[in-house]
Amino acid sequence: MQNQLPEIVKLKNWMLVGTFFALWISVYFNKATEEVLAYVLILSFGILHGSNDIKLIRATSYNENAPGMMKVLLCYLGFIAMVIALLKFLPLVLIGVFLIFSAYHFGEQHWNGGLSGSRISKTTLYVNYGLLVLTILFHAHGKEVENILLKLTDFVVPAAIWRSLLFILLITFVLQYILKFKQKVSTRFRELLILLVLYIVFNTASLLWSFAIYFIIWHSVPSLSDQIQYLYGELSWKNFFKYFRTSFWYWAAAVVSLFGLFLFFSKAFDEVVPMLFAFIIAITFPHVLVIDKLRRS
Template sequence: MNLEKIKLICFVFNKYFLLKALTSSFTITKKFIFSLFFTLICIVFTLFCSENLQNIASSLGILSFGILHGANDIKILSSKKMKINSLFGVSFLLIYLVVVFSGILLFYFIPGIALLSFVAVSCYHFGEQHWQDKLNDIKRPLPFYITYGSLIFLMLFSFHYSQVEEIIFRISSVHIPYQFFFVSLIITGNIFLGYIFIKLKNIKHILLEIFLLGALAILFYTGSLLFGFGIYFVIWHSLPSLKSQIKYLYPEKEDRPYLKYFKSAFLYWIMALIGLVTMYFFGTLPKDQYLSVFFSFLAAITFPHVIVMGLMFHSPNQNSN
């Protein structure tokens, strides 16, 4: 083990003890603490595991919890709480599939605009999920949601510029210089810090959020592109989203809500997995293009999912349970 790895491991454990000190007199969810500690463990994991092993681990997480968290959109749309009717008698499933395939066509005919739209929508969606129950007193949180999500993406893109630039070029035929990501990261980071110091009242909450961003920055730097994205996507987005959806769909006293959620999502989850596996093993794409297609697939299912989650979070019955 070289000296740099030893120093980084010591740094990670120092962060853990600092985390315990920060949370000793501050009320924060156990889920947040677990997720943050798991992120620190993942940093250590990146120091000893190859990029291939990291990509396998993150792919398993994305294919399981990542896709599963969006597999119950139809049930959420059709729930009695949503209080919306299908258009002209057309099923929610058909409408949902039309939106998905529209996203795929968008990537095929105007990939540059489609990619930009995907990133912008994902920035908002990541910010909404992370902050939706922490900024209840803010009337117009949309700019802040986008700022936070942009900060996450820009950190990841800056640390893996070569690979990200290659993926962007394959999808859109557009070259984006590194300076664009770096300058955007600095500007977005300062906007985010200014916002939380103005809007958040508890200084320890502010420190925890900065602590999290620092841990994510280290993870993105030490891990592969797919691993960094996968850990954030699964641990910090998909699992909290699953919890929010289950709380929305099932009353607190309902028996085995997690199992019921899995059963209702199983068919759509399996269909998505079959589609991806078929593309990988029987498709005619060159191997070096699979990552680009994978992100395009995520984009296609993200567009309708973001709409559904927005409707759920803004439903008057969101907190009725």
């Protein structure tokens, strides 16, 4: 039992502790240090939690229907190429769909099967919750988000819209969550507390550090833990290293191609952060579909 990782419930407490530690970092360190840490975490745990997608696609198919590795890899790369083409030719539509996909994915991970209700009410709650978290982030860093979106889409998405959106999403989320889902008062209270903590963190830390805090602590770590349990039955350090070994080459390929893109497109983007997000957008779509399939299988 010595090498056993904390169980899921304990994980939530660790996530809160980690968030406060990250908040402490943003108070005591400057923006440059936060950004270096953010890059390191996004490129390590962030990319790693999506690096086993190709293996998971095969694991979620019934054995006799499992597609060959080459076929899966080609479809995967084709899908990414299509997303990049859409980002170029229909940027606003793509970003809109991406935000909804991401919101669903964040919400699905956050509630982690802990809600009972119809599929449609759960889906809308996931999307509402994810959009609420993203809007808290965008509202806290309106000008920077506007600049990144301008670089990615060539359109100005005025920072002022996040305030109204935040208000609408908060009301719809609270109403839907309280009226449609029966949960203990303490659980409801904890959920609202988490949102308040995120609000404080996002308004204290820089944009990249805030994103990294949510993406790593609240999304990638619990997702890694779920995937390890799905693939190997139990969460332990031994199984974590097994996961790391099988995903290492995909992870390395993703990080190397990201550096390749930085070199190749550095003139077109002239800033690193929009390029990082373009890369995240490209690899997130197939990942969201794979994880959704995994949860339903």
